[in-house]
Amino acid sequence: MIDTSVMHHQGDRARRIMTVAAQLFHAQGYEAVTLRQIAQLSGISSGSLYYHIESKQSLLADIIDEALSRLVHASSTADMTQRTPDQRLAVLVRIFMSHVQQDRLALGLAFREVGRMTDLQRAEIEQLHQRYRVLLGLAISARCGMEVNHPRLNQITSSILAVLKSQLYDEAWLVEEEAEALLCGVVDALVQGLDCRTPCMVSKQQMARVD
Incomplete structure (x- = not known):
């Protein structure tokens, strides 16, 4: 027994x-x-x-993998059925902020110390990073009606991710109750005036025919 x-x-x-x-x-x-x-x-x-x-290196990898896996799982399984598309980003921000409370140090390591791991460990962690980035990008595109292959979406996603990551170092400056409105407002400001459809790539030959 x-x-x-x-x-x-x-x-x-x-x-x-x-x-x-x-x-x-x-x-x-x-x-x-x-x-x-x-x-x-x-x-x-x-x-x-x-x-x-096994080693200090494996211990670091385990800490990072566990914290990132929890964040990705919570973000990917969040119930969005009662949410409109423009509310999905707010849900992900809320989830991130709650995980800052639980796993702030481990998540900080996940973005700061990835280079310390073996190639295999780093590849596994980077897959988790990419999964989270995709989820964030989809939520941003849903909020503003932007095509997922729009060239500006990656830039906007990077900007929002940078703000979220800033909560993991030194003193957190975002107030949890205000984070959703603030980051959604940043996205709205960044896409203001943009044509959120994917721009057509016009060749020189096509331009010549137009002329």
């Missing part, structure tokens, strides 16, 4: 290690943190730490 109390204890210890590591990586930078520090602040010996992790 499996001793579930032991499994629960091991799970708590692993969670403690990840929390401590995220705090240290955020405060000191990945390179400056040692496994000895992580073990000491987690309340275990350095030797016991390897029972829970």
Whole structure:
């Protein structure tokens, strides 16, 4: 018979290690943190730490993967059935802000320390980044009626993502209750005056015929 109390204890210890590591990586930078520090602040010996992790690099990857996966899952499974297209961006902003409260340090690492991982780990994390970016872009295009292949959509998505990411470093400046209206207003301002249909690419030959 499996001793579930032991499994629960091991799970708590692993969670403690990840929390401590995220705090240290955020405060000191990945390179400056040692496994000895992580073990000491987690309340275990350095030797016991390897029972829970493979390496410092794998620990960083696990922290980032878990936080990003939660954000992507929540964003992709949000119930939009009662929302109009122009409200979908507000829903994603609300979800992001709630995850800032839960996973601020880990999400900050997800955008700052990706270069520290192996090529395979980085590829997996970048897939999550891209999935979230696509979800954000779709919500922006739905809000303003912009074609998903419009050349300005990528630029606008990058701008909104940059504002969201700014909440993950130093002191968060966006007030959660105001974030939805602010970012939706930024999108509205960025698309004002644009033809949100995909512009036609007119060749020189076509222009010559028009002339």
